[in-house]
Amino acid sequence: MERTFVMIKPDGVQRRLVGTIIARFERKGLKLVGLKLLRLTEEKAAQLYSIHRERPFFSELVRFVTSGPVVVMVWEGPGAVAIVRRIIGATDAASAEPGTVRGDFGLSVQMNLVHASDSPMSVARELPLLFSQDELVDYEMADAEWLGRSDE
Ligand code: UDP
Ligand code: MG
Numbered sequence: 001m002e003r004t005f006v007m008i009k010p011d012g013v014q015r016r017l018v019g020t021i022i023a024r025f026e027r028k029g030l031k032l033v034g035l036k037l038l039r040l041t042e043e044k045a046a047q048l049y050s051i052h053r054e055r056p057f058f059s060e061l062v063r064f065v066t067s068g069p070v071v072v073m074v075w076e077g078p079g080a081v082a083i084v085r086r087i088i089g090a091t092d093a094a095s096a097e098p099g100t101v102r103g104d105f106g107l108s109v110q111m112n113l114v115h116a117s118d119s120p121m122s123v124a125r126e127l128p129l130l131f132s133q134d135e136l137v138d139y140e141m142a143d144a145e146w147l148g149r150s151d152e
Contacts (some may be wrong), residue, residue, distance in 0.1 A: 034074035
């Protein structure tokens with residue numbers, strides 16, 4: 001089953017939007033398989049955003065995501081990577097569609113509340129930076145058959 005890595009950024013925690021954001025993924029029918037509150041080290045943040053190392057916003061971005069605690073999560077479901085990207089919305093919260101997390105709660109391109117892996121390849125790189133295998137919980141959801149999509 002497809003898994004994706006998601007992180008509520010420091011602005012989401014400071015604005016007390018953790019529950020609200022998690023609820024968006026839950027109500028869609030995705031399954032939570034990993035969850036932690038922690039503060040990223042500068043090194044971890046730089047690794048997570050290493051593809052942006054040469055971009056002008058990189059150092060500011062690292063400063064921002066290390067400025068307070070974040071909530072890191074792993075969500076599971078068929079097509080979870082693309083579904084979560086659609087739920088969070090476009091990068092620039094000011095122009096993100098209403099109904100998306102960024103579109104409903106943000107105004108900034110940097111403080112856009114949430115990170116989510118953009119492809120299965122990104123999941124393979126990002127997820128192990130924040131979770132060890134024994135922090136991912138294997139279990140069945142009681143309502144799985146009512147959501148109408150099987151594992152395959
Ligand atoms: N970002 C920024 N300035 C920009 C573009 C991006 O500060 O001009 C930040 C923003 O927080 C964004 C993160 O860098 O979420 C990673 O950028 P990316 O293009 O990968 O956007 P995402 O995948 O988060 O939508
Ligand atoms: Mg990205």
